[in-house]
Amino acid sequence: MVSNQTRFQPPASGYQPIRRRSLLLQLQHSSPRRLTTIVAPAGYGKTSLGAQWYNLLKDEGGNPVWIPLEHDDCDQSRFLLAILEPLEHLLPDEARGIDAGSMPVAALLSVLITRLRRIETPVTLFLDDYHFAQTDATESLMAKLLAAGDLSHVAFVLISRSSPRFPTSTLRLNGELKQIGVTDLSFSDAEAQEFFASKAAKLTPEQVGELNHRTEGWAVALQMVRVLVNDRIESGAILSSFDGSNAEMGRYLSEQVFSSLPEDIRHFLTETASLPAVSRALVAAVSGQADAAALFNRLGDHALPIAVLDGQGTWIRYHPVFNSFLKEEAERVGIETGQVLKKAARWFAARNDCDAAVRHALLASDAELAAEIVEDAGGWRRVYATTRGGTLLFRTLIDRAADINLAAFPLTTLGLSVISAKAGQLDAANHYLAIAERAIASEKLLRDLRVVRVLMSLYTDRWATASDLSALEADLSQDRDMELIHRALALNMLSYNFLIRTDLERALHYGQLAMRAFRDGGADFGAMHLYTHIGQAAFFSGDSASAADAYRNLIAEAQTNIGEGSDLDAVGQVLQSEVLSMGGERQAASSALSWALPHLERHDTWFDLLAAGFTAQQRVFRLNDDVMAAHTAIDTARAAARRRGFDRLTRLIDGERATLLIASGDVEEAIRYADVCGFTAQSARSDGANNLAVHLRGCVPALLWVRIHAALGETARARAVFQSLVTQQAQKPHVPRRIELGFIDIRLLLAEGELQKAAATLSDLMLSLPVADYRAILQVEGAEFADRLRSLAGSQDVPAIVSQRLIHVLDTVPPARGIAAATMPETGSLTERERGVMHLLSAGLSNKEIGRKLKLSDNTVKFHLRNIFAKLNVTTRTAAVMAGRDIGVHS
Numbered sequence: 066m067v068s069n070q071t072r073f074q075p076p077a078s079g080y081q082p083i084r085r086r087s088l089l090l091q092l093q094h095s096s097p098r099r100l101t102t103i104v105a106p107a108g109y110g111k112t113s114l115g116a117q118w119y120n121l122l123k124d125e126g127g128n129p130v131w132i133p134l135e136h137d138d139c140d141q142s143r144f145l146l147a148i149l150e151p152l153e154h155l156l157p158d159e160a161r162g163i164d165a166g167s168m169p170v171a172a173l174l175s176v177l178i179t180r181l182r183r184i185e186t187p188v189t190l191f192l193d194d195y196h197f198a199q200t201d202a203t204e205s206l207m208a209k210l211l212a213a214g215d216l217s218h219v220a221f222v223l224i225s226r227s228s229p230r231f232p233t234s235t236l237r238l239n240g241e242l243k244q245i246g247v248t249d250l251s252f253s254d255a256e257a258q259e260f261f262a263s264k265a266a267k268l269t270p271e272q273v274g275e276l277n278h279r280t281e282g283w284a285v286a287l288q289m290v291r292v293l294v295n296d297r298i299e300s301g302a303i304l305s306s307f308d309g310s311n312a313e314m315g316r317y318l319s320e321q322v323f324s325s326l327p328e329d330i331r332h333f334l335t336e337t338a339s340l341p342a343v344s345r346a347l348v349a350a351v352s353g354q355a356d357a358a359a360l361f362n363r364l365g366d367h368a369l370p371i372a373v374l375d376g377q378g379t380w381i382r383y384h385p386v387f388n389s390f391l392k393e394e395a396e397r398v399g400i401e402t403g404q405v406l407k408k409a410a411r412w413f414a415a416r417n418d419c420d421a422a423v424r425h426a427l428l429a430s431d432a433e434l435a436a437e438i439v440e441d442a443g444g445w446r447r448v449y450a451t452t453r454g455g456t457l458l459f460r461t462l463i464d465r466a467a468d469i470n471l472a473a474f475p476l477t478t479l480g481l482s483v484i485s486a487k488a489g490q491l492d493a494a495n496h497y498l499a500i501a502e503r504a505i506a507s508e509k510l511l512r513d514l515r516v517v518r519v520l521m522s523l524y525t526d527r528w529a530t531a532s533d534l535s536a537l538e539a540d541l542s543q544d545r546d547m548e549l550i551h552r553a554l555a556l557n558m559l560s561y562n563f564l565i566r567t568d569l570e571r572a573l574h575y576g577q578l579a580m581r582a583f584r585d586g587g588a589d590f591g592a593m594h595l596y597t598h599i600g601q602a603a604f605f606s607g608d609s610a611s612a613a614d615a616y617r618n619l620i621a622e623a624q625t626n627i628g629e630g631s632d633l634d635a636v637g638q639v640l641q642s643e644v645l646s647m648g649g650e651r652q653a654a655s656s657a658l659s660w661a662l663p664h665l666e667r668h669d670t671w672f673d674l675l676a677a678g679f680t681a682q683q684r685v686f687r688l689n690d691d692v693m694a695a696h697t698a699i700d701t702a703r704a705a706a707r708r709r710g711f712d713r714l715t716r717l718i719d720g721e722r723a724t725l726l727i728a729s730g731d732v733e734e735a736i737r738y739a740d741v742c743g744f745t746a747q748s749a750r751s752d753g754a755n756n757l758a759v760h761l762r763g764c765v766p767a768l769l770w771v772r773i774h775a776a777l778g779e780t781a782r783a784r785a786v787f788q789s790l791v792t793q794q795a796q797k798p799h800v801p802r803r804i805e806l807g808f809i810d811i812r813l814l815l816a817e818g819e820l821q822k823a824a825a826t827l828s829d830l831m832l833s834l835p836v837a838d839y840r841a842i843l844q845v846e847g848a849e850f851a852d853r854l855r856s857l858a859g860s861q862d863v864p865a866i867v868s869q870r871l872i873h874v875l876d877t878v879p880p881a882r883g884i885a886a887a888t889m890p891e892t893g894s895l896t897e898r899e900r901g902v903m904h905l906l907s908a909g910l911s912n913k914e915i916g917r918k919l920k921l922s923d924n925t926v927k928f929h930l931r932n933i934f935a936k937l938n939v940t941t942r943t944a945a946v947m948a949g950r951d952i953g954v955h956s
Contacts, residue, residue, distance in 0.1 A: 073131050073151040075116030075193075083260045085114050088249060092118055099211055099241040101222045102229060106370040106384075108283060109250040115191050115224045128155055128188040138198035141206060145173040147198070148190065155184050174206060178213060187218045195225035204231045211236065227366060247372065251282025260287055280386055283370065323390070326367055333360040334369075334383070338391035339402035339428065340409055342374055342382045351408040403429045414438045419447060420458055427461065432468035435461075436477045444476020445517055446550040448483050449583065449591030452626045459484040463493075471497070472504040479517045486524035487632075487669040489709050494521060512540050516551060519558040526672045526711045529562050549586030553579050557591070560598045564605075565673065567758040567799050572602040593622050593633055600640055601673065605761060607800030609644050609838040616641040632669040635661040639678040646681040646688075647801065649840045649877055655685050666705040672714055675705065676762045679714070683721050687845040688877075692729050696722070720744060720764035724772065728847065730940040732776045744769050749786050757790075757798045765790075771809060778942035780816040780909045787813060804834050804842050812846070815853055816943050818950075824861035827854065831867045831874075840874040849944040851878045895936060902929045907946045 092101070103111045122129040130151050138147045168176065181188070192198075207223075208231040210216065223229060236242040252260065257277035261268055268276070280287060323331060336352055337343050348357040364371060370384035383391060395402055406429035413422035419442040426435035439447060439462065447455035459480050462469070471478045482497035498521055505514050515536055522529045537555050540547065547555075556579035564572035576599040583592035600615030619637035627633060638661035645654035662678040679702045686695035699722050706714035719742035726735035739745065748754050748766040755767040767790035774783035787809065798806065807830040814823035830836060836843065843851070855875070858868040895903065898919075905915045912926045921929075934940060937948040 073133070075119050075131050075191075076112065076133075083252070083256050085110075085117060085256070087253075088114060088245065089117060089121060092243070093121065095243065098236075098243040099217070099220055100229075100233065100236050101220070101243040101245070103222065103224045103245045103250075104226070104228050105247045105250050106226060108370075109247060111224045111226075111250065112193055114245070114250065115193060115222060118222070119189075119191055122189055128184070128186055129191060130155070130188060131191045131193065133193045134195055134198040136197050139200045139203060141170045141202045142168075142173060144198050144203045144206060145170065145177055148192075149173070149177055149180065152180055152184070155188065156180055170206075174209065178210070178216065181210075181216050181219050184218070187220070189220045189222060191222045191224065193224045195223040195229075196227045199225065199227060199229070201230070204229060207231055247370075252277060252287060253282065257282065257287060281372075281384060283384060283386060323394070329354065329356075329360060330363065330367060333357065333364075334391050335395040335398060336400055336405060338383065338388060338395045339406050341424070341428070342380050344380045347409060347412060350412045351405050403431070407431060407434060410434060410438065414441065417442070420455075423458055423461065427465065432462070432465040433470065433473075435465070436469045436471070436474040439477045439480065440474040443548070443550065444474070444478075445480035445483050445513065446476075446548065446554075448480055448487075449554065449594075450550050450586065450588045452589040454590035454627070455480070456484055456487070471500050475501045475504040475510060476513060478504070479513060483517060483520060486521055489668070489670070491525055491710055494524065512547075513551065515540065516555045516558060519562070520554065523558070523561060523671045526709075526713055529558070534559060534562055549582055550588055550591065553582035553586060553588065553591055556582055557595060557598070560595065560602075564598050564602050565759065565761065567605065567761065567796065569602045569606045569799065572598060573606075576602060589622065589626060593619055593626075596622075597636060597640060597674070601677075601761075604644060605799035605801060607835050607838075609648065609835070613641065613644045616644065630660075630664070632664070635664040635668070636670070636674055639665055639674055639681070643677045643681040646684040647839050647841050649688065649844060651685050651688050654681055658682050658685070666702075666709075670709075672711050673761070675702070675709075675711065675714055676717055679718065680721070680762045683725070684841050684845060687725070687728065688841060692725065695725055699725070716743070717763035720766075720769060723769055724764050727769075727772050727776050728845070730776075730934075732773060732942075735776075736773060739766075739769060739773070746770055750789065752793055755790055755793065757794055757802055758796050761799065761802075768805075768809070771813075775812060775816060775943050776941050777911055778816075778906045778909055778946055779911055780813060780943075780946075782909070784813050784817070800834060801839050801842060804830065804836055804839050807834070808843055808846060808850075811854070811857075812850060812943065815857070816946060820857065820861055824857055824863050827857060827871070828863060828867045831870045837870065837874055843874055844878050848878055849939060849941070849947075851875050853944075853947055895933065899929055899933050899936075902926065903933060903945070903949050906930075906933075906942060907949060 103115055105111050116131075119129045119131055132148055132151055134144075134147060138144050207221070207229065210219075211221065211231075233242055254274050254277055257273050258270060261273050276287065323334075326334075333348070333352065333354060336354070337348055340347070340351075343361070345358045345361045348361050351357075352360075354360060364381070370387045371381050372384065374380040374382060382388070392402070406425045410422045410425035410429065410431075413419075413425060419438060422438045422442075423435045426432070426438060439458070443450060447458060449455070462477065463481055463484065466481065471481070478497050478501040482494045482501065485491075485497060486494035498518070501517075502514060505511055515533065519529045519533050519537060521527075522533075537559055541552065541555055556575050560572050560574075560576035560579055563569075563575060576595050580592045580595040580599070583589070583595065596615045596619035600612040600619070603609070603615060604612035616637050620634055620641065623631055623633035623637055638657040642654040642657045642661070645657075658678060658681060662675075662682060665674055665678060679698075682698050682702075683695055686692070686698065699718055703715060703718050706712075706718060719738075723735045723739045723742070723744060726732070726738060744764075744766045749770040751766065755765045757765065767786050771783045771787045771790070774780070774786065791806065797803070807826060811823050811826050811830070814820075814826060843854075854871060857863070858871050901919060902915060905918055910918065912923055912930075915921070916923055916926045919926075930942075930945075933945055937945055939945050939948055
C-alpha cells in the first residue's frame, strides 16, 4: 500500500534520468507563471521533467506540491479532494482537520480556495497525469481557480497527454502561461549521448546520433533501445531493425497508446498509416469512413505521438516509430494501403501538386500511375515549370522506368530525355528521345518533339538545322494558344541558336521574350536559364556591364531558389568569371572558377558554358604567367570534353594548347601539335573551319597560323593568311574578336615597318571599341608587344586620349625592357653570323630558308636564333626583328 508520504512525491524512475538542464534553466529564470503546461504523448519524459523541477524548487526552499491524478479523479469532488489532501502540511495548525469528504462540489471548491489563501508563501501545484481527470466539469474548476485574483501566489503545473480545453487566452496575453511540448521534450543529440554514456558502451556516438535522429528524441524509444542493447550482444542488429514493429516497442505502443483509443480512431490511424502526412481534406478524400474529417479533428483529444507540420495544425504526421507500428497493424487487419496511396496521388494531382502526387503513386508501387500524372501535368514541361526545377521528379521516374510503358506517355518520356541530357548521360537521353519519336503521331505532340529535339542539340553539342529553327518560329506564329512553358522553351532555343551564330540582336530579342514567357508561366527555374543567353549576347556585343548584371542576377536567384553550389549557381559563376578574367580581374575570376568549373564538368552543362569557363581559366593562367598550370588545366578539360562527347570543345582546347606553345616560345612544337590535332596549314584556308560567326571563343586554324608565321618571322605569310581570314567573313565578328583581330593587325603592321598605319589602327581600336573592358585580350599578348605599343604611342602622332587609354589598359603589364631607362644592346654585340641570320630573319624567311641561304643546318639556325634571342632579351622572332631595328641591324 502506498503511504501518503510517498504518494505525494514524484515517482521514482526505473532508470537514471537525464537532467534536462536547458529546460530547467528556462523554467528557473523565467518569471513565475500562473499556469505551465507540459503536454506530450506517452514516453516523452513529462513526469521526469516535472519531478526534476519539483526537486529544484524544493532545494531552493520553495513549496512544491506533487498531486498524482488517477482515472477516478475525473469526478469533480474527487478532483478537488485530490488537490486538498496534499495541502495539509502547508496549512497552519488551526486550519487543518476539516472533514470535507461529504461536502458538495461548491463547498469543496470554497474550502480549497480558502485553504490556498491561508498559505502565505508562493506554492506550486504539480498535477501529474492531468489527462486522467480531464473532463469538461473538472476543466471548469481549473478555470475558476486560475481566475481567482487573490490566488496569484499559487502556480499550477499540468502534466498531461492532452492540452487543457479551458480558455487560456487571458493568461497568455498577461504573460502568465508557459507551454512545453513535444519539441521541447525531445532529447537533443547531446542529451542522447549522455543518456547512453554509462549504460550502453556498445553504441558508438555515431550510432547514438543516428538513433536519436530516427526516434526524433522520443525518450521511451531511446530507453527501449538502451534496455535491448544491455540485454543483447548484437547492438548493430538491434539498431538496424528497431522501429515501431520491434516487439518490445510495439507492445509498449499497443499497451500505452493504441489499445485505449476508441475503435473509430484506431481504424482511422491504421487506414492512414501509409500516408507520409495527413490533412483533414486529404483523409476526407481517401478514407472509407464517412466521418474521417471529424475523426481528424478528434486526434488532438488523445495522447498520440503526432508532429504538427504547419502552424495551424492543417497537416500532421505520425511519429516514425509510432507510424511503423501503425503500418504493421494495418497489414495485420488487412487494410489495402496501396489503394489509399493511389487515392491520395490522384487527390494531389487534382490540386496540381505533381511532386506529391508522384511520390504517393510510387509509394503505392504504381509507376504507371506516376508517369500518367506527370503526362497530364505537362510531361517535359515539369523540368522548368517550378522555381527549383523538376529534376528530382524525373530522376525518380528514371529509377522506375523499367516498370513503365514509356510509349504510352511520350511527354513524360521527353522529360526523361531532357533530364538525362542535363546530367550528361547522353546515351540515355538519346534512348528516351527515340522512344518518344516513335510514339508521337499528332501534330500537337510533334511540336513538343521539335522543341525538345532542338534542346537536345544543345546538350549533345549538335547544330540545330536552319529548318529546325524555321519550324520553331512557325510553331510560335501559328499556334497562338501554345502552352506558356512550351512557348518559353521554343523562344529560349531560338535565343540560344542565334547567339551561337553571332546574331546577337535576335538572340537578345528572343531571350527577353523567353524570360517573360517563363515568368508568366510561373517557371522561375526556366527563366533563370535565360540569363545565360542574354548575358553572353551582351558580352559579345561589347556590353560587359550588362553581361555582369545578368550573371549576378542568375547567381542571386539560383542561390535563393535552389541553393548555393547548385548547377545554376555554378553556371552563373563560370560566366561571370569570363567577364572578370576579360577585365583583368584575375583573383576574383580564379576564385569562382576553382569550384564552379569542375562542378559543371560533372553536372548540368553544355558546350558554351564549358568553353567560357575553360578560356577564362586559360586567360587567368596566361595573365599570371603560369604555363604549367595552364597545361595541367588543358589536360583536365580535354578529359571532360571526351567524357561528355563534346568534340567542338576538344578542338577548342587543342587550339588553345597550340596557342600556349607559341606564347611560350616553343613554335616548332606548336606546329607539330597543330598538325597532329587537325589545325594544319591547309585548314587555315577552309571557310567552314574559320567562320568566326560560329566560333565565339578560342582559336581557329587561320588565327593559329597567323601567329605561327609571325613567330617564325614570316610576316608576309602571316599577312596573307590574316587578310584571307578577314575577307572571308560573311558577317562582322563580335566585339571581343574584333579587338583581338585589331591587335593582331597592329602586330603585323609593326613587323612590316608600317608604323603610321599601326598607329592609326591603334587609335581606331582604342576609340571605337571598349578595349578597357576586354583588356585581357591585349594583356595576354605579352610584355614585349605591350612595350612596342607604348613605344608606338610615344613615337608617332597618336592622340593623347589614345595614349592615356592604352596606358590604362596596360597598367598591370610590366615592361619587358625598361623603355625609358634600359640601354639597348649595341650592334657589335651580335656576331657576324648572327647579324646575317638577323638580316634574313627580318626579311621574313623561315628557318629552312635561312639555312639554305647561309648553307646551315636547321639545328645550327636554331642555335644562332637562341643566342640572338638571349642577347636581345626577347622570346619570339617578331620581337627579335623589332629589337634588331631598334639597334640598327638593317635588312
